[in-house]
Amino acid sequence: MTLRTLQLVLKRGFTQKHNAVEPTVLIKKHLGSRQFILNKPRVLNALDMEMVDIIYPNLKSWEVSDQAKVVFFKGRGRALCAGGDVKDVVCSVKDPKKHDDLAHQIETEYDMLHFMGTMKTPYIAVMDGITMGAGGGLCSFAPFRIATENTLFAMPETAIGLFCDVGASFFLSRLDGHLGAYMGATSRIVKGEDALFAGLATHFVPSSRIEALETRLAELDHVTHDIVHQTIEDFAVKKDHQPATYTLHGQNRITIDTCFKHEHMEDVLDDLKADGSKLSLETIDTILKRSPSAVKTTHEHIRRGSKLSLKECLRMEHVLWQTIPYAHDFIEGVTSHVVLKKQPKWNPATLEDIDLEKDIKVKRFHANIRRKLFFSNDQDFHELPYRRYALPSEKEILDSKYMHSLRTVEDTVQWFENDRNGKFGVRHKVEDVLDRNLRILN
Template identity: 35%
Template structure:
């Protein structure tokens, strides 16, 4: 048999085996809940609603086995125009569950149909994986976002290695280590969400999305642009009683303290804070000392290396890291103590100081990907990949983008207003964008004697 034929046969066999493996993973189990996911179809709109309100809509294997086949089916269907995901939550389970969850999250992150996530309520753990990689992430006044994994002796997963290091400055590192919560409009201001609307408008927005009609020759970019315009139809202004939280002196303090590559240096920086941010630094120190010491160290390294991983690498490597946490006592202790015994966990080592005394580099085993058995490595559902999110024009502006606009003025320079106008126009004047750009310009630029903005490195 010719070499090419052999390779084709092997590729077919591999794909067929992967299909059988996935079919087995998605096979309903006796313990599955019947109505934990509600799926609806209306015109071109397909909606998935997580339906475990008594469990805070926490994602589990039963739900994944219902969601993933639908997404695969709709991606191939000419009848499905827009997919909306509603609900969010937390998750805990074994490695097999994490593998299935990460496959779903990667599939969503590379989905070839318009995908809209409603972050209306608690968005943590598994709910983050269902939403954070979507081109459209809509926050409301009821949204609560956090990455609480270090509180249970785990690490921020579901693709956090990709999206947290790519947040402005070291805000992602701060959120990962402390599990600090963002509420309402601040989920948008931080860049976690792409849009903000009031929760009372969500049903009308769903109806509007279902009314959209795409032409066969419309590109994905064209369809996403139409969806963006439709979402903005329901923008009723940012809430006046909820100002931007992470800004000004606090924002500068976060960068100042969380820019370091070691936990000891971060602790020292927080202890050195004075003035208006001293109280915040004191609270942050208390928080870090309550977290699993191992989780804090692993998470910090994750934040430093994850920014170089592609989206596919992210989920494969997070799966390997999760397998190491399954073997570490802090994960079992954290889950049992906080969710069962309802008391403070007893970490091993017991504290950041105890860990420092051992002189051990606790992170090394978690990032030794070479010793992960080939048969245990995560096999994703497609080979799609990227190193930066492909639809950043729908996100809030990054500091990097604004810096590039400032520097594009060359020696002559550009005024803050000129920079503001260009960045806001790129996003069609969307609500909230001006406030984000203004905060960054006030913090990261100075104005010379000619009125031109100069970037502060």
Template identity: 40%
Template sequence: MAKLWANLASVLGKVAPTIPFMARRSCSSTRQIIMKAEGGKYAITLNRPDVLNALTLQMINELFLLLKRINEDRTTKLVILKGAGQRAFCAGGDLKALAEASRKEAKLTEVLFRDEYRLNHLIGTLRVPFVALIDGIVMGGGVGLSVHSLFRVATRRTTFAMPETAIGFFPDVGGSYFLPRLAGRLGTFLGLTGTRLTGRDVYDAGIATHFVNAEEMGQLEEDLMKNEEVNDATSIRNVLERYHAKGCNQPHDFVLSPHLKRIDVAFSADRMEEVLRRLRDDRSNWATDCIAQLERMSPTSLKVTLKEMKLGSALSFEECFKMEYRLSQRIVRRHDFYEGVRSVLIDKDGNPSWSPRTLAQVNDESLNDYFSPLPPEKELQFD
């Protein structure tokens, strides 16, 4: 468990020192978004490699306007999104700045989550084929930029996680839509525990659509961009399948395969208390480790996340984002979010003091309040 928290702090700590979301509206000396266009094809790069291509509000708004314009152009054939460097596709956003901002002015968090979720929704509803090259770390906001795209390409360097319950938050950016739609209860397990997946396991889990040799990513991008015959979803898929066949030419066992039945049994429960009871009844070493992992998380976040997964499984893509927006506006102003950020990113002691401290203290009434409608003028709207 100490290793889990150290790893989480290591990754998120690279993001934390970045300039706050809300401060990045003016032009910077370094372009945060780079675009290359060739004959109706667009390659877009998140260009902040020193901070794992962490998102700023400026980047979110720039991407939204850019993708909207590209999508409306009837000559567009393809969009590729990637991260600069080999360490990360995108590790999310500046959580320390977000926690700070939410204490000062509610309007700031309204704007941030509204704009980010609208971008995520746009990516998932694009008319044009969208290829996310998720080479390196992809967490939090980076997941929202990639997992809803038509094609998601992983490599051995890919590291995926939704670690939000460890910081008193919940899996957002469309997590309520894509996680419940993974096989069995795998998505619920990933959302509650924050378990990391790496390399080919990201493909085996259904998060990536293809797995490619990392050394061939440059050539893959060139083939997609320069080959004139690659001009629609079918021809793009054919190219990706060719590289995927080479990437998967060695036998591989999904890291969670031995535990999938256990995951389905335990994480199909409707209440967190029952999830833990089933894990205790399991008595395996894996279940014991899983219990220890869950017991470190925010009890409120666990209950919010489990309900979010259950509701999200029956909601539309758009409805999931509207639900998440309601959750975001409430949870960022609660004690556990500040405490989680403090524990993981500021003091890095891995010893959060959650409130409420136990699952039993998170009653149904308080849980339901997180999901209740906002005033009509505050609800998330799409164009």
């Protein structure tokens, strides 16, 4: 993401005020369908506490209602949600009288994210446009995450001195290989079909078909997750669709997985320098512009998150929220990007100035904190319950090849196309995974 692009997103999505008379979240009910429509298009539907206070009570009400059969989450305009209102957060950080209100806001939002991930009512996130930061959190725990040709997904927090939050330690760490670590450090924007191939989305549906899909789902008399999945597939592109965006594969993925496997970011940069490819050089340039503290914190919490449950990830991030916003880089990052429109002056200034053990692990992950995070239900999991609706993971492909004695690439493609009922993207992903695995072995 270029500095100019980031400034545009921050300016429009995080900071401007919305003066419309309409509610910030529209509620629509039609037959068995319930819809949230984020309604601040001028600011790219930036999330604030007012919106959370509309969304969460309705979610809980619909979860126990026999009339609500399916829940949609979408945005008005060209964004689902471009993130949270970080300018307001900075104001709260600067004013000690607002610290408790900010803490309550974070805790409510995190409880809501957990609730979204554990709902029994089918929940569909429509990522038809910019989906960044808090927008990623609102989508990434949904059983059904629809990407379109307009999808722009990213977690840009390291650019403003924050860590990738809203559950990113869970959903980024579950992506194939070390793709999540790469996205967290670089704020990489994932577009269109790439969101499906990466595992960020479960389905790819052209934007022009979304309205008809919503109508069909609202009219269903009997609704289960399997029925919702098959209905979405009826409107999704077919397996012969030629993707307009397909970049996170082949040598790019080999480079990412090879370089981002390390615990220390200095080692990541060393491998990127040694690789010397265009992707590597661009990645180095991007990382060196990000907050060193934020990059190291994000890298560490994604590594930790891969071994934790959803609740454990959210609680870990809640600990970080009680220290990081009050450090230098967050206020500096927001002020420089949003107000002054220049590259921030980070402190510490370089990755080498930060000791991973003392400055990150001890002071941030094991900080003495005042508040604890509680959830409205006891459910928990280590893997998303409905991941079978997405493309097969890399591990699933490699395990199945040997488990089912699949001898050729075509055998494996056919097996997974049958398993996923001809889902678009199966061939692209299976062929790429097996080709990369063979190249690495050789």
